[in-house]
Amino acid sequence: MQSKIEFKTVSFVYPNQVKALNQLSFKIEAGKKIALIGKNGSGKSTIAKLIDGLLSATSGKILIDEIELNETTIADLRQKIGIVFQNPEDQIIGATVEEDVAFGLENRNLQFKLMKKRVNQALQDVGMLEYANINPNLLSGGQKQKVSLARSLALQPSILILDEATSMLDPIAKSEIKHIISSLQRKNKLTVIYITHDMEMLENVDQVLALDHGDLVFNGKPEKLYHETDILAQLAIKPPFTEQIKQLFKEHGYNPPVEYLDDRGLSEWITKLF
């Protein structure tokens, strides 16, 4: 179950004439982890809604697995896509955790036995099986997001979009969700799109798409982005902490490696200085 996505000169203009996307063209290969970054209002969420058919493009083509997204194909293509949104409060519909996870399956008119199996599997995958009968109002924000993730997974998508899904969570919940998604991505061969303004989420992604005022200003590997100081400034983002440290060492005449280092990698490099 792998899916690829292609945008061909896609533009989107809101009914109030506000331009959200300007002639975007890019490809997302199947089974990859992608980060879509940009300031608030840069058009990131519009892309997610276009892919899921919640909005439709003003002009241009969107292809999912080579099939053009349009009114006749949308119902089928939407089945390939799961989205988790930002606010944990606004996605829970069911009265209990398991009923909530089953919501999308009910919409597909599935038999109870099949639903039960998929609900249990999805809850197991996000580590929330023991909460199946709990009222979701009693859960923490991080737990609610896990339930929302399970609701998407129960639909067995091949593309998973996380639209700022961790931005309202505490660091522990955030790293838990990151781990769950990484292991699911490996297990289910998902194509994952992180829509984010959090640099931490860029770790381990294969490709970064950066948007500014509806224009694509960067499309490439994250390590490359860290050296594009102009683009970073334009996007109003700071490079990751380790990159900032590397920069400081450079200013003091040292020569840190060009490739991206995480905290441990950077510590290794510093150790070698002694």
Place this chain on the structure above:
Amino acid sequence: MNKAIFGNYLPGNSNIHRMNPTAKILATLLVITWILFANNIWNYGLLVAFAVFETYLAQLKLKTVLKAIKPFIWLIMFTVVIQIIFSPHGSSYFSWGPIKITNYGIQLAGLIFIRFVLIIIQATLLTMTTSPNSIASGVEKLIAPLRYVGVPVETIGIMISIALRFVPTLMEELQVIMDAQRLRGVMFNSGGFIKRCKNIISLIIPILVSSFRHADNLADALGASGYEANQPRSSYRQYHWNLTDSITIIAVILLGIAVILMRTLS
């Protein structure tokens, strides 16, 4: 802060808790009808005994159930007192101007008192043993026949569920907004009329704005989960009509026959 508490549902695993909500609502409506039919100490006695029996089956304490009467106590007292002092019939014990206390008046007041209490107890037993969402789906099933006259029954069901789901969220938000405005110097229980209006507006506008935002986000989440109004949906929540449900309905019908037969005893 008590996010789970809405209505007065007390989760449990008694036979009554496990009943099909449609059957439970139907039974409650029938018993309330019988309460309105009852007219003397005998059939009221029977209904009181039935209520006690139900409480026992629901594994609830009588005290807990009786507590639910507390908010209505003034309304009950008021009605009872009016009955006692303004009843014109029967032999009089005491009279002063239009006020007349008669044996008939006292009797009637007693019956009205017990009628009130019994109806509240029945409603309480239903809400204590049935989650708001089960009540919603029970109502949905009961109104299901209206589908044939064009009523969107499933959509109403989803609407009720979502409304119930958001009550605690909005309550909590209202509390925070109230706190925030208090800290901006609003005293909700003081000031002149115009001041008070402005104070209330400082709550209403934010909660409206927030409701619209929730609705907007929720619409996206519903769409992303493949929900479309008026499409056939299956149901994850399985309510089976069990033997208990049939027995209950039969028992309640027999109770009604008994109540009506006993009307002639007075």
Place this chain on the structure above:
Amino acid sequence: MDNKIVLKNVSYTYAPENIDARQALQNINLTINAGEFITIVGKTGSGKSTLVRLLNGLLTATSGEVIVKQSLITKKMSKKALLKIRSKVGMIFQSPENQLFADTVLDDVSFGPQNFGKSKEEAEQLAKQILTEVGISADLFKRSPFELSGGQMRRVAIAGVLAMQPSILILDEPTVGLDEIGRNEILTMIKKLNEQQHVTILLITHNMQVVSEFAERVIMLDHGQILSDTNPQTFFMQLANEASLPDSVKIYKELAKNGINLEELPLNKKQLVDQVLKKLAK
């Protein structure tokens, strides 16, 4: 004016008349001096929100004494006395834009000062000044707050609290959902208030990066009790949860594993690099 906050043996119980009453705070003893910059950390439900609501009379302690600016906060205190406390203790909630309601930006920001007795003109003057400070330009003053972008709405809401010129400012996760630049702008503004106007800051946060970069004192709550009350260095050395440590601390610990012990725990990138260079020079 004495801006000290003193809590003596403070406990707070929700709905004490119920059998299932929950004790939200137990035996809290705390002194906060004027001009301190404090962060309060702890899990959801550890009592953080309850604690800060005791300082402005939104809640009153079940037992013990809460003294703010030399007045004891009790249920029986007069409205006037309570208003006086509230006029000096400002609070910025999570998603403060939720409290916007007025027709124009200016009306909303001058609402608080007017409630606390400022004339309309005075309040508007103050509002204009504060709005400019938080980066809202004059052409937006007459606009509806609901026409603004999310980031602008948040600034207006913050201005609405700052316009009351509080001498004690409480912030409950004020930067959740903002991007890093937006977050730093707000925190830098708060830091400036603290440094230049000696406003006491109590900042509730989950973000350890924020703790390491801004706090002078960290109070950690757990199950309604103070688990630790110390400086950030000591706090991070004690903190068990690796996932939530700031990067500089993680690198410090990694280096220690490799046998390189820096003299002091670095709290930001500059301190980290300085420490490494110092060690290298030796």
